[in-house]
Amino acid sequence: MISVKNLTKKYGSQVVLNLENLEIPKGQSFGLVGNNGAGKTTFFSLLLDLIQPTSGSIESNGISVSESEEWKTFTSSFIDESFLISYLTPEEYFYFIGELRGRNKADVNALLSNFEDFFHGEILGQKKYLRDLSKGNQKKAGIVASFIGDPEVVVLDEPFANLDPTTQIRLKAIIKDLAAQKGVTVLVSSHDLMHVTEVCERIVVLNKGEIVKDIQTSAKTLRELESFFGAKISSGEEE
Amino acid sequence: MFKRFANLQWKAFFRSSSLGKSLTLKIIMIFFGIYMLACLIMMGVGLFFILEKAFPDVDPMLKVSEYFLYWILGELALRFFMQKLPVMDIKPLLLMPIKKDSIVHYILGRSAFSFYNFIALFLFVPFAIVLMIKGYPTLNVLVWLFAVACISLSLNFLNFIINKNDKVLIGLLTILIAFYAVDYFQMYPIKEQIGKLFHQLYSNPIWALIPLTIAIITYYVNYRFLRNKIYLDASIKEKVKEAKTSELGWTKRFGSIAPFLQLDLKLIWRNKRTKTQVFLSLAMILYGLFFYSQDMYGSTSSIFAFVGIFITGIFMVNFGQFIPAWDSEYYNMLMAQNIPMRNYLDSKAGLIYVSIVVMFLLSIPYVYFGWEALAINFACAIYNLGVNVPVVLFFGSKNKKRIDLQKSALGNMQGTSATQFLILLPLMVAPCLLYFVLKFFISFEVALAVLTLFGIIGFAFRNKILDKITTIYRIKKYGMIAGFSEKNN
Numbered sequence: 001m002i003s004v005k006n007l008t009k010k011y012g013s014q015v016v017l018n019l020e021n022l023e024i025p026k027g028q029s030f031g032l033v034g035n036n037g038a039g040k041t042t043f044f045s046l047l048l049d050l051i052q053p054t055s056g057s058i059e060s061n062g063i064s065v066s067e068s069e070e071w072k073t074f075t076s077s078f079i080d081e082s083f084l085i086s087y088l089t090p091e092e093y094f095y096f097i098g099e100l101r102g103r104n105k106a107d108v109n110a111l112l113s114n115f116e117d118f119f120h121g122e123i124l125g126q127k128k129y130l131r132d133l134s135k136g137n138q139k140k141a142g143i144v145a146s147f148i149g150d151p152e153v154v155v156l157d158e159p160f161a162n163l164d165p166t167t168q169i170r171l172k173a174i175i176k177d178l179a180a181q182k183g184v185t186v187l188v189s190s191h192d193l194m195h196v197t198e199v200c201e202r203i204v205v206l207n208k209g210e211i212v213k214d215i216q217t218s219a220k221t222l223r224e225l226e227s228f229f230g231a232k233i234s235s236g237e238e239e
Numbered sequence: 240m241f242k243r244f245a246n247l248q249w250k251a252f253f254r255s256s257s258l259g260k261s262l263t264l265k266i267i268m269i270f271f272g273i274y275m276l277a278c279l280i281m282m283g284v285g286l287f288f289i290l291e292k293a294f295p296d297v298d299p300m301l302k303v304s305e306y307f308l309y310w311i312l313g314e315l316a317l318r319f320f321m322q323k324l325p326v327m328d329i330k331p332l333l334l335m336p337i338k339k340d341s342i343v344h345y346i347l348g349r350s351a352f353s354f355y356n357f358i359a360l361f362l363f364v365p366f367a368i369v370l371m372i373k374g375y376p377t378l379n380v381l382v383w384l385f386a387v388a389c390i391s392l393s394l395n396f397l398n399f400i401i402n403k404n405d406k407v408l409i410g411l412l413t414i415l416i417a418f419y420a421v422d423y424f425q426m427y428p429i430k431e432q433i434g435k436l437f438h439q440l441y442s443n444p445i446w447a448l449i450p451l452t453i454a455i456i457t458y459y460v461n462y463r464f465l466r467n468k469i470y471l472d473a474s475i476k477e478k479v480k481e482a483k484t485s486e487l488g489w490t491k492r493f494g495s496i497a498p499f500l501q502l503d504l505k506l507i508w509r510n511k512r513t514k515t516q517v518f519l520s521l522a523m524i525l526y527g528l529f530f531y532s533q534d535m536y537g538s539t540s541s542i543f544a545f546v547g548i549f550i551t552g553i554f555m556v557n558f559g560q561f562i563p564a565w566d567s568e569y570y571n572m573l574m575a576q577n578i579p580m581r582n583y584l585d586s587k588a589g590l591i592y593v594s595i596v597v598m599f600l601l602s603i604p605y606v607y608f609g610w611e612a613l614a615i616n617f618a619c620a621i622y623n624l625g626v627n628v629p630v631v632l633f634f635g636s637k638n639k640k641r642i643d644l645q646k647s648a649l650g651n652m653q654g655t656s657a658t659q660f661l662i663l664l665p666l667m668v669a670p671c672l673l674y675f676v677l678k679f680f681i682s683f684e685v686a687l688a689v690l691t692l693f694g695i696i697g698f699a700f701r702n703k704i705l706d707k708i709t710t711i712y713r714i715k716k717y718g719m720i721a722g723f724s725e726k727n728n
Contacts (some may be wrong), residue, residue: 051577053715069577073577080567082570082574082724083575085502087506091484096498096501096502099497127481129482131645
């Protein structure tokens with residue numbers, strides 16, 4: 001589904017991303033982990049054509065992301081709160097996204113009814129603009145909005161951060177279901193090794209812009225990741 | 240402590256990411272400021288002699304006292320619109336061993352050195368010097384000057400108390416107009432009575448204690464107010480207004496631009512800055528009165544071309560030149576979505592077209608000053624529709640500065656750069672020049688006809704032109720995304 005070839009991104013002389021080859025098959029739940037500055041958000045921004053690569057390309061379903069806009073019809077994302085239109089109510093925001101993706105109000109309502117639990121009664125029918133919701137609720141709205149319109153690719157940047165425990169558990173179930181039942185390619189980045197191990201069938205570890213591990217998730221994965229990240233620190237101290 | 244805070248603010252200014260552009264802007268403003276101060280000094284020196292000539296047999300000092308009330312109201316109005324309220328990022332300071340009192344005193348004290356406090360001084364100090372040379376008693380003059388300075392400071396702090404409250408502004412304006420009308424229609428000699436009051440400041444120096452007390456009181460009120468606000472949840476205590484979900488179903492008839500049209504209408508209506516723009520634009524319809532009522536312009540003078548473009552195009556300029564920056568907060572999202580750029584621009588252009596038509600209709604009463612005025616406005620409106628809208632959209636593509644929709648529009652310079660001044664050249668100067676040349680060398684009718692023709696041609700070709708502009712927006716997309724995500728300034 002997603003194919004990355006010789007992708008690099010440099011700022012001045014500093015290389016922040018260098019991916020020679022990465023293939024993500026359709027329907028895979030893909031996890032991206034790494035320390036700060038590893039290049040996770042950069043990769044997602046390149047994938048969504050929000051920044052230009054210094055070299056190389058990304059293809060989504062055979063469409064070059066920087067050359068055509070066709071991929072936008074089946075791709076959905078939520079990166080940060082800048083993806084929200086603060087002066088709309090959550091309902092208006094959902095309907096707006098729905099219209100952009102060719103879904104009418106009834107379709108959107110049908111989808112939203114699946115997330116009543118997730119919303120916990122704090123998002124719909126509140127008579128508040130998005131800007132007046134708490135940060136956690138804003139994030140919930142943004143994440144659900146990315147599910148509108150039956151996308152084939154969903155990109156979520158650190159979706160678990162700043163969510164309360166109940167929401168995190170529910171979100172994990174939602175993402176797993178999306179990938180397994182509906183064949184959606186879900187890309188998730190996170191700082192939480194436990195979450196990512198539970199949700200994703202494949203985990204890629206980035207360090208300073210390069211892939212250092214590419215694992216199919218198993219029972220041993222969490223310990224493997226922990227020792228990797230733990231080891232890094234101690235070896236750094238020895239030097 | 241004062242020095243430490245000043246140091247912090249100095250660093251914040253010079254290390255901001257948009258320093259280059261804001262520096263140019265500040266230099267331009269400084270030049271304007273210096274020019275204004277020089278004018279004030281000259282006026283101050285000449286005031287005495289002007290008053291002597293205009294009102295012989297009346298003590299100029301008395302005359303100044305009579306008009307002093309208007310000076311006060313005028314200065315207050317100027318401050319209301321232009322003076323920025325003192326602001327400091329206090330969150331990081333709350334956890335440090337810094338007394339909250341010091342923070343408040345610093346903010347207020349720093350405002351005492353603002354440019355606006357020197358305006359009155361630059362006018363009245365030269366005036367006072369002339370008075371003393373002319374033999375007026377020194378002590379009285381000096382004390383009067385001190386009183387004037389205290390009054391200026393009081394206005395400074397009073398302005399903060401008013402805090403951009405529109406209702407108060409309207410109240411003050413009404414008082415100003417009422418006083419003037421009462422005087423003009425000679426119902427009651429308000430000017431004389433109040434003039435006598437202010438004259439007391441000069442003739443009985445002990446009265447100067449009153450302005451001093453007022454200054455201290457206004458300072459104290461501000462101090463109390465700010466002191467109570469230095470908590471993290473100060474802004475949360477403000478009520479959250481209930482949100483109304485609007486359908487705007489009538490926009491559906493516009494087809495594919497409907498979702499963007501709905502979004503733009505909500506954008507304009509639900510955000511302080513854009514909402515104020517709309518009202519300001521409507522108020523600007525009165526701008527023409529200045530020019531039409533002057534007899535020194537002939538009925539077809541070129542200045543009316545400027546007026547025509549300005550009045551019919553005020554919303555176009557205010558709103559249009561910041562497209563797409565209005566959407567800067569969520570531009571990322573729009574670009575990642577499957578939105579046809581062309582529809583996005585079409586919706587914005589559509590709003591501008593409507594505004595031009597509305598402003599023209601509102602300007603029809605100007606036919607009172609002659610049918611030529613109506614004809615000029617009509618030609619200018621058509622010219623705006625066809626030529627200036629694409630020009631404004633084109634300049635909009637050069638926008639890279641983020642705009643915070645929640646901040647008020649009055650005196651708000653956010654998003655402004657030198658481009659905003661440059662844009663005036665092709666937008667307003669060009670058609671005026673065209674009009675002038677054609678009228679001078681050929682005739683008034685031909686000038687109007689040519690302007691209208693350009694407008695019609697532009698409008699007829701608008702699809703092709705908008706397509707080109709859409710391509711430009713696509714190319715500039717990365718620069719815009721990067722620029723819009725910078726949150727400072």
